[in-house]
Amino acid sequence: MSSVSPPRRRTTNAIKESLRTLSTQLSVLNHQVGTRLELRDVDFDCLDLVSRFGPLSPSALARRAGLHPATMTGVLDRLERGGWIARDRDPSDRRAVVVRALKDRAAEVYQLFSGMNGRMDELCAGYDDAQLELLASFLERVAEAGRVSADELAEGEPS
Template sequence: MSSAKSREALVQELEEAMRRSSAQGVMYGQAVAEVAGISNSDMECMDILLLEGRVTAGRLAEVTGLTTGAITGVVDRMEKAGYVRRERDESDRRKVFISVIEEKAAEIGKFYVPMQEAMLKVWSSYTEDELRLLLRFANDGHKGVLEATAALKSVIDTPPEQRAKLKMPPKSRR
């Protein structure tokens, strides 16, 4: 019974299942923001900061897609709440680095514990070989999403006249 389901049906089920669980993942993030008492955008910036450590205001704007003005607001709020600190770059004094204050940020990290525990529980029912496959998929998937994001964004940058039918050559920016 190697084909109880056709490959096509399998792929379709996969698509739907992935969509559902990623939607639920988004909602988890919102719930964390709510419990932590900070806005969604602030939370997203914290995530970036926790991953990259020390980032300029401009890069936050770039990554989140917010305007620099909005980022000023985000950083004001997070600084006031004690999560981050502004540090002017001494070699280029226009730049402002935002850096995480670890002790305070750890309070937020706690809210990810239920998620980590749930995932550990799920993974505990898989063999090591299966986990290796999942890891391969997570990495392949990440690359795929990056690719898709680039393809989609090239649509944004295409002037409306030319936008009629979408093509995929990723346009190099910056």
């Protein structure tokens, strides 16, 4: 017998469904932004990862993106040709390479996300500081659960 009450189960399921809808909508938004920038979805995803977490080695970027290293080479070649990233020597190991986002084109990306960012500011204005902290914590934990689940699948473990 389950110890979870039916109302709690319904609410939990509604949250999961909302997160799936959110995931889809953000994928559509990212696709539209990438299309405007003439970037493939995977290229835009990698650019976002480098922008947020870089500089990164190509292998670290491949792991974060869940891509095979050979696929990453093509992605980085396209991003470099487009003027989005640069490959530099790693200062701590001159034999290694790190990838960094070029700031010159960041304004193009920010402009395309301005509608979403403005709507998010309006939404957040309706919550007090404690509520925003709770939401931020919840979303960080959801993102971590997704990362762990993706890692498990990549390693062949059941999720």
